[in-house]
Amino acid sequence: MTKYLLYMVQMHLNFRRAELESLADLFNIKINLDSYNEHSPFLIVDLDNEEQAKQLIQRSILCKAIYEYWGYGQNYPTLHQNIQNEPNFVQRRDSNKFKSFKFDFESFGGNHKKSLPEKIDTINQFKYLDFQGEIKLKDPQEIFTIIETYSMIDPQTSSNQTDGIYFGRLIQRSDRSSMDLYDLKKRPYKGTTSFESELSLISCNIAQVKPGTIMYDPFAGTGSFLVAGAHFDAFVLGTDIDGRMIRGTGKGSEHNMVDNFRYYKTESHFLDVMTMDFTHNSLRSNLPIDTILCDPPYGIRESIKVLGAKDPERFEGKENVVIDGEKAYLRKDYIPTKKPYSLDSLLDDLLKFASERLPIGGRLAFWMPTANDENVETIIPLHKNLELKYNCVQEFNKWSRRLLVYINRGDKYNGPENHGIKRSQTNFRDRYFTHFTK
Amino acid sequence: MKFLTTNFLKCSVKACDISNLNFPLEYDGSKCKLVQNEDIEFQPEFLLNILDRIDWPAILQVAADLGNTSLPSQKPELHTNMDELNEEELVILRDLHTLLLQTSITEGEMRCRNCGHVYYIKNSIPNLLLPPHLA
Ligand SMILES: C[S@@+](CC[C@H](N)C(=O)[O-])C[C@H]1O[C@@H](n2cnc3c(N)ncnc32)[C@H](O)[C@@H]1O
């Protein structure tokens, strides 16, 4: 076992641990999170080897990097002492002796910027490492990183004295830079329902979207989760009841969903999108689906609709209408009528579907909005075959949304159930439009 | 819509679920326009992964609907581990790749062999919606 230092972002804390645990589990890596601290971006973990450290972090969004841990000190003298007191210091020093290298600086907290002379001065203190290799700023074999922490003296000014220093050898940077790659601002095809890149990638990690497997988004819209899933090499399949969402309306934008996959160079991982009502699902029932990830309609930017007539009397006999010798409903340009449906029923349908289609151990993850001011506890939908593994909340000003993640445990699990009728009495959409003043 | 997807789609009409004629849908060869996309990269791992889930008789049926009757009558049996694949198996996987992932139906129609409902494919997107009397 070797000690590794994880450097995480101090953000989305409700998602951070879930992401880390899910990635560890995905790669069968045992990590001890006893010393995990919400308030700290650092975590020291024991891992078998470098390979594990790489696996654990390479697709993480909420970690920045992982380092082989060399030491820590509250100031430089104690850091240097600590580094040299580590049991495998000599062996470590010698195995890096002739490698090309450079030093990197990172800092956490405060806004103190180290000047170049300060940096050089700091690096010179590490002479005892006795590295003989070439110093290469571009593509060195090893990068040694000094991470300094700073605290604030008052809300505006940070101390210019560090109060803690970690030192380590960089093993692997995370996938955090993909957040920018998938930034909605640069995406060719998007709409009002598109989901921001950071949390869509994180959702994929917590849902354990796996390379070479099938990921399905039943409410695909403009395909935000599909592009995120394809990024992690899953083969993605989407459906949406509204053909305009997946085709593009042609208004204002020439683009459609496939263009996004071409843009991100993941076209080979895009299976299909289909115009379909999730509640009248045409995916054959014996087709296993590895992961289901979605943002169901909740009646804010788009209504919740299913196939069928709102007032059936008006449609009575319409199936007999003939246009140009053809049954109207069999014509290519026929547009079926739809009727409103409740979010609670839709979520029940989603859980049931997941329990029938996911393999044992497979995950369903979806986003659910809740109003913050409601004095009643938010009731989370539950299905007896599904274990609710995570409930990660993202708070906004007057509302919040949560990523609910379930694991299919199969028939024998017999977990607690919670059906739609028992849940929320208040309609989220009405609340949203009245700005939650009730 | 990729050829592979024809292996996933049944009729949306719930009443057809009790029949075994609701899958696969019947493709009208005279109206289906097929396109080959060479840009889709060969992904042996994925193919191996889904071969298991593929309903081979349905593949044969849809291929025949679309004018291809040259497929082997039995689903190819391959090593499940990538590293164990031999040359011959790789050739089979490549053929499957061409058929399942590179071939798609860009325009066309398909019909449920149970209820007779017709679904259309436009601009490569199949539309599985139903009129109210079938929903
Ligand atoms: C919140 S949006 C999801 C947006 C998507 N994540 C994106 O990236 O654009 C919900 C979507 O569900 C679709 N929808 C509503 N009712 C549906 C139903 N019964 N079956 C399938 N899709 C439905 C809407 O058309 C909408 O595109």
Ligand SMILES: [Zn+2]
């Ligand atoms: Zn049918």
